[in-house]
Amino acid sequence: MRMHAKLGLYIFALFALHQGHVEAGVITWADWTYPSDQLSVATVSGLGSASLTPQGPSTKAVNAGIFQFDNANFSPTTLSTVGWVRGLNPNAVWGYTLDLSGLSSTEGVIVGFGNFGHISGDPQWRITAFDASNAPVALSTLTQLGSFDHTWVTNGGFQFNDDISLDTNTGLFSIATTPGVNDINSDMMLFSLHSGVSRIHVESVAPYLNDDTHNIVVGKEITTVPEPSALLLWCIGGATVPLFKIGRRNWDQSSKFQA
Numbered sequence: 001m002r003m004h005a006k007l008g009l010y011i012f013a014l015f016a017l018h019q020g021h022v023e024a025g026v027i028t029w030a031d032w033t034y035p036s037d038q039l040s041v042a043t044v045s046g047l048g049s050a051s052l053t054p055q056g057p058s059t060k061a062v063n064a065g066i067f068q069f070d071n072a073n074f075s076p077t078t079l080s081t082v083g084w085v086r087g088l089n090p091n092a093v094w095g096y097t098l099d100l101s102g103l104s105s106t107e108g109v110i111v112g113f114g115n116f117g118h119i120s121g122d123p124q125w126r127i128t129a130f131d132a133s134n135a136p137v138a139l140s141t142l143t144q145l146g147s148f149d150h151t152w153v154t155n156g157g158f159q160f161n162d163d164i165s166l167d168t169n170t171g172l173f174s175i176a177t178t179p180g181v182n183d184i185n186s187d188m189m190l191f192s193l194h195s196g197v198s199r200i201h202v203e204s205v206a207p208y209l210n211d212d213t214h215n216i217v218v219g220k221e222i223t224t225v226p227e228p229s230a231l232l233l234w235c236i237g238g239a240t241v242p243l244f245k246i247g248r249r250n251w252d253q254s255s256k257f258q259a
Helices: 001-020 230-254
Strands: 023-028 031-036 039-044 048-055 061-062 067-069 083-087 096-101 110-114 125-130 143-148 148-150 160-167 174-176 182-186 188-192 198-206 212-226
Touching: 031 061, 039 061, 039 083, 039 212, 048 061, 048 083, 096 212, 110 143, 143 160, 148 188, 160 188
Parallel strands: 160 182
Antiparallel strands: 023 212, 031 039, 039 048, 048 096, 061 083, 067 148, 083 212, 096 198, 110 188, 110 212, 125 174, 125 198, 143 188, 148 160, 160 174
C-alpha cells in the first residue's frame, strides 16, 4: 500500500505540473514613445522596436498613461505607458497597424488589443495578421491568452470588464457585456505570437458613428513558473521514485526464494 501511495503522489505531481493549475506569468512590457500623433513606437527589450500607426481621418496615436490589468495571472499588471489610438471623426472607417518587422523575432512576443467601444450600432472590429511577404497569417496559429479586465488609471480610473472573444475564421471580435462596471467598452485580448508575424492590422468593418479609443500593448514572452505547492509535489514525487525502485528490487529478490 505504501509503495502504491508514493507512486500515486508522484503521478499526481506530474499531472499538476502538466496541467499548469496555478502558474505565474512574467511579461516584460514594452516602453512606448510618441514621435508624432501619427506614430507610436514600442521598444521591446532585447528584440528591437515595433511601430503603431493609425489610419482614418482625424485618427491619432497618443500616450494613454498608466494602465492596469485586473485579476490577471501574470505580472507586472501595471504599465507606465500604453499605445492609444483615438478615432475622432464620426461616420468613418478607421483602424491602425502594428508593424513588428523591426523586431529580431516575434516568437513569444505578447500583443494585446481592446477597450473597444460597443454602444448600440457600433460596427465590429476585424483583426488580420501578415508575414514578411505580406501573406496572411492564420489567426488560429496565434495563441489566445485570454480576455482581461483592466483599469485606465490616468483617465479617471475607469474599469472595464466586458468580455471580448475572437472568431479566428472571420477575424471579427465580439463583445459580451458583463454588468457592474463600465458597460460600453471591452476587455483587452492578449495574444502570444509565433515567429514570422510581421504586421497586425485592426479596422472597423463599417463606418464608425462614435468617437472611440483603443489600447494596444506589446511585451516580451511569458515565462511560466510553477507555484511552490506544485513544485513541492514535484520534489516529493521525485523522491519517491528511488524508494519505489528499492522496494521493487527487494520484492523481486525475496520472491526468488519462495517455493
